[in-house]
Amino acid sequence: MNKHPTLWIKENKGISLKGKTVVLAVTGSIAAVRTIELSRELIRRGADVYAVTTPAAERIIHPDALHYATGNEVIRDITGKVEHVQFCGMNGCADLLVIAPATANTISKIAAGIDDTPVTTFATTAIGSGISVMLVPAMHESMYCHPAIVDNLDKLRLWGVTIIGPQMEEGIAKIVSNEMIVLNAERILGPDTLSGKRILITSGTTAEFLDPIRILTTFASGKTGIEIALEAFRRGADVTIVHMNRLGFEGIKEILVQTSQQMTDAVMEELDREEYDMLISAAAISDFTVDMSPEKIKSADNIIIKMKPAVKLIDRVRQSFPDLAIAGFKAETGLSAEQLLSRAWDRMDQSKLDLIVANDVLERGMGTEDNEVYIMSDKRDVKKVSGLKRTIASSLLDEVEKCFQQRDDLSEGN
Structure with a gap:
């Protein structure tokens, strides 16, 4: 039997949810109109959605x-199939509700x-079975602020339910973006290897x-850094x-800066204030600064x-x-692969980096959707990766995991 036409889009945007069954429960908010595209975004990443x-x-x-939207019959009633148990019971097939x-009512x-x-x-049934539950509120602000709703959301959090949002706008506690819902589904159902x-x-x-x-800047878009953060x-x-x-994703802390000095100061202050396991320096930070004119420079000058x-x-x-794990980036132009790698090794040795990502931005990478890079480790391993920046980020995080494992092994050995 041919599959439902909706499923032709399956895995079009990746396989982060491949093999996972997601039950999408829809209640009587006007935000329910968003669930058509939400279903399809989950499917595009490999999920089976009911x-x-x-x-x-x-x-x-x-x-x-x-x-x-889902390619599956909608569950509108609990019948003799005991659908709630079939999907969310102790041996249910659902991975996430x-x-x-x-x-507010639900x-x-x-x-x-x-x-x-x-x-x-x-x-x-899902809460009683220990199946992961994500709840995405949507209602008027006055309802969201009601003490009973506040208490009930706190109670659900204590039960292990993940609450995403809401986004407060125009006196309404609005449903968060589909992108944020999908990202949190990927986190809940993901490998958890960096927990x-x-x-x-x-x-x-x-x-x-x-x-x-007026400013001096570069063509760097920040897409690679954002993809690394999301991954x-x-x-x-x-x-x-x-x-x-601003990225604006709940769960990811953001520090906004403009100048290279502000970025340096922010990183140093954050590392002084909090304990981190790694710095990934993916920004195209300016190599030069200038003394700013306090007034606009006349165009005729x-x-x-x-x-x-x-x-x-x-x-x-x-x-x-000195003990912090650091991954750096080395951008060059017009070099052979051998020259690029040589300069990256030199930079890695000078700054005692654990990882470095090298690429020739004359070809692609800066401001583009894709890139071709060399991911290099302090063990002198080199991995060449080409593709979308999400692919680059995933490959880099694979190496980050290896770096952490090596550090943990050394720590245990001592």
Whole structure:
């Protein structure tokens, strides 16, 4: 039998959820219209998705739409198939129950153990079975701030339920983005190989001010650093990213900076304040600074810009934190592979790096969607990786895991 046409998109965006069964429980919020695309985003990453609805949800979105979105019949009632047990019982086939959107009514019923809709029955069964549950609230702000809702969400957290959002806008506790829901599903169902590790990442470019409105900068987009942060989060790490443009993902700490000095100061302060296991310095930090003019430079003027070398961040970090694991990046232009590797080895030795990523940005990488890099370790291993920046990030995090394992082995040996 041919598969449902919706499933033609399966794994189009990766295999992070391959082999996983996700039950998407939909309740009666207007945000239910978002579940069509949410279902498809989960499928695009390999998940098998089954929808279950409340009667109120069907006043917002028709079951046929969810059938189309998931490729599977929608569960609208608990029948003789005992669907709640089939999916979320002790031997159920579901890996994750996502309740999105979750209304105030459904949240309170779940917290009180009331089962009067298919969704609440699925939730009670999943919590009782120890199956992972993610709840994504959506309601008016006044409802979200009600003491009973606050208490019930706290109770659900104590029971191990993951609460994502909401996003407060226009007096409404809005459902978070589908991207954030998918990312947290990947974290919950992922390999958890970096759980307990704290990783600090620099990303993107910096801006050196010539005057109040003009800057010197690079073409670096920050896409690689962001993909590294997301992949580390998927694998269970506690992640902090220092960069210029806000990412806005719940669970990832962000420190916003502009200049190279601000980035250096922020990293040093963060390392002084918190204990981290690794710094991944992926930012294209300016090698030079300038003295800023306090006023706009007149466009008719002929000017000479005097630049002075900026402090190398990783050298500052290595001097102050000799035992910290550090991964650096080495960007060059117009070199042969042998020359590129040679300069990267030199940089690794000078700064005593654990890992370094080298690439020729004249070819691709800076500002592009994909890249070709060499990931090099202090064990003199070299891995060439080409593809989307998410692929690059995944390969780098594989090497980060090996680095942590080697350090743990040495520690145990001592």
